[in-house]
Amino acid sequence: MSLPGLVLSLADNKQLLGLRYAEWATRAPSLEADIAAAAMGLDDLGHSRVLYGCLEPLGEDPRGPERETDPASHRALPYFDQPWTSWPQFVAANAVLDTAFSVMIEACVDGGVEVLRSRLRKMLSEERYHFLHGRSWLKAGIDHEPLDEAWRQAVEWFGPPDGDVAGLRRQGSLSMGPGELAARLEERLERAAPPLEVDWSAWDPARRRGRPGSIDGRTFEMLRGLEEKRFYPAGA
Amino acid sequence: MSERAFTRVHGSVREYEVFARKQRIEPLRLIGSVVAPDDDLAAAYARATYDEERWIEMAIVPRAAITTLWAPGQDDQP
Numbered sequence: 001m002s003l004p005g006l007v008l009s010l011a012d013n014k015q016l017l018g019l020r021y022a023e024w025a026t027r028a029p030s031l032e033a034d035i036a037a038a039a040m041g042l043d044d045l046g047h048s049r050v051l052y053g054c055l056e057p058l059g060e061d062p063r064g065p066e067r068e069t070d071p072a073s074h075r076a077l078p079y080f081d082q083p084w085t086s087w088p089q090f091v092a093a094n095a096v097l098d099t100a101f102s103v104m105i106e107a108c109v110d111g112g113v114e115v116l117r118s119r120l121r122k123m124l125s126e127e128r129y130h131f132l133h134g135r136s137w138l139k140a141g142i143d144h145e146p147l148d149e150a151w152r153q154a155v156e157w158f159g160p161p162d163g164d165v166a167g168l169r170r171q172g173s174l175s176m177g178p179g180e181l182a183a184r185l186e187e188r189l190e191r192a193a194p195p196l197e198v199d200w201s202a203w204d205p206a207r208r209r210g211r212p213g214s215i216d217g218r219t220f221e222m223l224r225g226l227e228e229k230r231f232y233p234a235g236a
Numbered sequence: 237m238s239e240r241a242f243t244r245v246h247g248s249v250r251e252y253e254v255f256a257r258k259q260r261i262e263p264l265r266l267i268g269s270v271v272a273p274d275d276d277l278a279a280a281y282a283r284a285t286y287d288e289e290r291w292i293e294m295a296i297v298p299r300a301a302i303t304t305l306w307a308p309g310q311d312d313q314p
Contacts (some may be wrong), residue, residue: 030271032270032272032281032284032285033281034269035284035285036280036281036284036285038284039283039284039285039287040284070238078271120241129279129283129284130280132276132277132279132280133276133277133280133284135276136272136273136274136276136277137277140246140273141276145264215252
């Protein structure tokens with residue numbers, strides 16, 4: 001995959017992460033957590049807009065017309081396919097996946113591509129608070145099931161040891177390869193990843209995920225701007 | 237100053253006062269408070285709750301760390 005393909009994957013994942021965070025803005029365990037969910041959702045939606053805006057300067061926009069009709073053309077991880085039904089799912093995404101995306105952004109900011117070095121830097125200062133939020137809730141303890149799933153998907157998202165991200169690292173576009181990204185993630189979270197065996201033969205290199213599926217229909221309609229039409233006056 | 241007891245999601249939480257300023261020439265001033273089990277979450281909550289304005293500095297302090305010398309309604313004011 002090209003660097004624009006990776007940036008599009010990052011953008012699509014940030015967009016879905018932001019939407020899923022926002023869905024918890026009135027359902028989190030405390031008022032403070034509600035507000036944090038809303039604020040983090042806004043941050044990540046904003047980050048996705050910045051990332052989409054990097055595609056043209058990178059010289060290639062991999063988005064095609066199929067994105068209007070095929071939800072599986074979006075490149076978000078399986079973790080975001082459906083709305084989260086429990087707070088531990090939120091915490092695992094916040095702690096592990098959001099931090100995994102930040103670690104990749106670090107690799108872009110410290111890499112050799114100027115548009116990413118300059119435009120993504122500010123995201124890291126905002127992401128610091130997402131990290132503090134996720135790590136603190138993680139320390140409070142959550143079920144291991146969503147946590148293990150988030151770890152698996154983070155490792156899959158970084159890609160195979162000899163794959164595209166490793167190639168971008170060798171070219172100097174990124175400052176870290178898959179192994180270094182995973183190690184940085186473990187270091188940040190102050191815990192080791194659970195034992196994982198990834199079947200890379202089933203891995204989709206465009207969507208950076210190990211299993212098929214797509215975002216739910218309502219979210220897909222929202223992304224296309226159709227959901228809001230339900231609120232239009234009749235005949236509009 | 238006594239620390240209020242909160243029984244919420246976390247077993248033990250503290251109240252933190254949030255201070256901020258918009259310009260270097262201003263002193264930090266109290267803009268609100270948050271309740272959290274630790275400093276990290278308090279920082280995340282303070283930033284999420286009070287970041288609507290363009291502060292150049294924001295800080296949090298556990299309310300329990302503040303020693304009140306006197307306050308309205310108390311008799312021991314000098």
